Amino acid sequence: MNILASLQPQLCDKFETQAFDLKRDDLAQVIVEKKIWRAVMDYLKEEAGFVTLLTITCTDWIEEERFELNYIFAHETKRCDLMLSFSIARDGESVQTLTDRWPQAEVMERDLHEMFGIVFEGHPNLASFALENWHHTPPLRREFDTLAFVNEHFEFRKGREENVDVKAEAKRLRALKKAKAQAEAEAKKEKGADDADE
Amino acid sequence: MQTNKTINETIKIFHGPQHPGITGNMSVELDLAGETIQRAKTHVGYLHRGFEKLVERRTVIQAFTIVCRICVPEPDINEQNFAAAVEDLAGIEISERAAAIRTMVLEMARIGALMLWMGGQASSVGLDIVPQWCIADRDLILDLFEELTGGRVYHMYIFPGGVRRELPEGFLEKLSNLCDHLEKRMERYDKIFFENATFQKRAIGVGIVDKNEVIPNGYSGQVLRGCGFKHDVRKDTPYLLYDRLDFEIPVRNEGDVYARALVRREEIRQSIGLLRQLVLIIPDTTGEIMQKIPKHRKFKLPKKETWVKLESGRGEMGYYMAGDGSEKIRRMQVRGPSLIHAYALLERLLVGSELADVAMIMNSLGICPPEIER
Structure with a gap:
């Protein structure tokens, strides 16, 4: 029997899950409340065989004022994956770290801390990951506007002095072409009239 | 005098980001006692282009043009993952023919990526003729890609809904000839590289991965x-046409640099075999190469989340994607094998090894920095 289909009744009996969404044969999503996520995760790891932490993702639902955290686990047989999801407030809510269970969580949590500003309690070192000396809004939050940031911090290059305005130049060329065509048409017309006179 | 001694016990050097022995733009901070590494720390941030943020501001089709840039040696895996995630969210089913052509493209890209790896691995032990051969042979694959897609490096061919063009006339024949050529070349590569005493002496017994860590820590690929x-x-969760194809998973038990090299050598052979099977299968496949998809501005993804993954030339590559009912993608996260290999694995493997082996160990893990800082 499918691992995920058989897991569903066990997990839903044992814990108060908000939803168990069987997305495909090899993927399911479990949505829980934040207070029980550690217990569910322990159960998944110790008893259900989801021993590998593949990644941690975060989605910013700014209109609902929440972050959704997704912990994606792989089964020991590698035949299916499970997403464990729960929501936290966008500001001021911290999450317990997973570095005590999986060493790879260290870098994933650093990444999320830098990109979303989520604090992971008990993390050994939430130092910067890919950005350097970043004091602005964490960049993957929805309120961070890339274009506004660029306009504020950088200047657009003016380009060479002999550069022409592309739009104006195209307009001028079109007008020139039109005038030329018109002149040609008129010349032809006149010529035609002359031929007829002769 | 005592203080001087403690200061001189270790020397800190940076291996990269500008270093011929580093794969891409990243650096490893090393504490050395003599030639032996006491502590290693990975640093990234030299290549951060913000793909995940760029995708949020664009429509599905605009975002598609960005994703292939996440990996230069093997861009098609990103296209396939992106397309699979979008199809999963939007409920699009691709035809058998499109799936077969996609499988062919992915296998061609895999051989290309493994050829590049072979070049890098050989030059990390000082065998400088191998990279030149590898680049030349990879170019033959790129020629075929150019004929098929119009691009040599970035193809933008695997599109949500199918593939963008039908195969040109005589393409499968050329592919079959290329397979013959590569098979012959592999014998030469065995002699000059895999059976080379220099490489064997350097690689056997170096960079041994602890087997107990492998599954829980999520190491993948070779x-x-x-x-x-x-x-x-x-094999584990077949996608596209792989459940209809016949191939073996090469396995070695040693866990060192040489074992990973031999696994890759066998994988090139298996991929050539897969391409030969596809050459026979593709003419009999049916269906439109491209399904009807909504127009650019009307291509909306429902409020759902998904996770898709595939086997790249370096390991397991996954995409998480969430739609929000609009024409833009709410969130896309790239999870490549390199993130874990460059941190959780490399930092451990380097401790106790020699400075001269750093480049070789890095290459054998197949680390690709653009995947780490998306």
Whole structure:
């Protein structure tokens, strides 16, 4: 029997899950409340065989004022994956770290801390990951506007002095072409009239 | 005098980001006692282009043009993952023919990526003729890509809904000839590289991965198979046409640099075999190469989340994607094998090894920095 289909009744009996969404044969999503996520995760790891932490993702639902955290686990047989999801407030809510269970969580949590500003309690070192000396809004939050940031911090290059305005130049060329065509048409017309006179 | 002694016990040097022995733009901070590494720390941030943020501001089709840039040696895996995630969210089913052509493209890209790896691995031990051969042979694959897609490096061919063009006339014949050529070349590569005494002396017994860590820490690809675990996403959760194709998962038990190299050598052979099967299968496949998809501005993804993954030339590559009912993608996260290999694995493997082996160990893990800082 499918691992995920058989897991569903066990997990839903044992814990108060908000939803168990069987997305495909090899993927399911479990949505829980934040207070029980550690217990569910322990159960998944110790008893259900989801021993590998593949990644941690975060989605910013700014209109609902929440972050959704997704912990994606792989089964020991590698035949299916499970997403464990729960929501936290966008500001001021911290999450317990997973570095005590999986060493790879260290870098994933650093990444999320830098990109979303989520604090992971008990993390050994939430130092910067890919950005350097970043004091602005964490960049993957929805309120961070890339274009506004660029306009504020950088200047657009003016380009060479002999550069022409592309739009104006195209307009001028079109007008020139039109005038030329018109002149040609008129010349032809006149010529035609002359031929007829002769 | 005592203080001077403690200061001189270790020397800190940076291996990269400008270093011929580093794969891409990243650096490893090393504390050395003599030639032996006491502590290693990975640093990234030299290549951060913000793909995940760029995608949020664009429509599905605009975002598609960005994703292939996440990996230069093997861009098609990103296109396939992106397309698979979008199709999963939007409920699009691709035809058998499109799936077969996609499988062919992915296998061609895999051989290309493994050829590049071979070049890098050989030059990290000082065998400088091998990279020149590899680049020349990879170019033959790129020629075929150019004929098929119009692009040599970035193809933008695997599109949500199918593939963008039908195969040109005589393409499969050319592919079959290329397979013959590569098979012959592999014998020469065995002699000059895999059976080379220099490489064997340097690589055997170096960079041994602890087998107990492999599964829980999520190592994948050749690291996993080099430690004796018979896992491959193509077999475990088959996608596209892989469940109809016949291939083996090569496995070695030693867990060192040489074992990973031999696994890769066998994978090139298996991929050539897969291409030969596809040459026979593709003419009989049916269906439109491209399904009807909504127009650019009307291509909206429902409020759902998904996770897709595939086997790249370096390991397991996954995409998480969430739609929000609009024409833009709410969130896309790229999870490449390199993130874990460059941190959780490399930092441990380097401790106790020699400075001269750093480049070789890095290459054998197949680390690709653009995947780490998306």
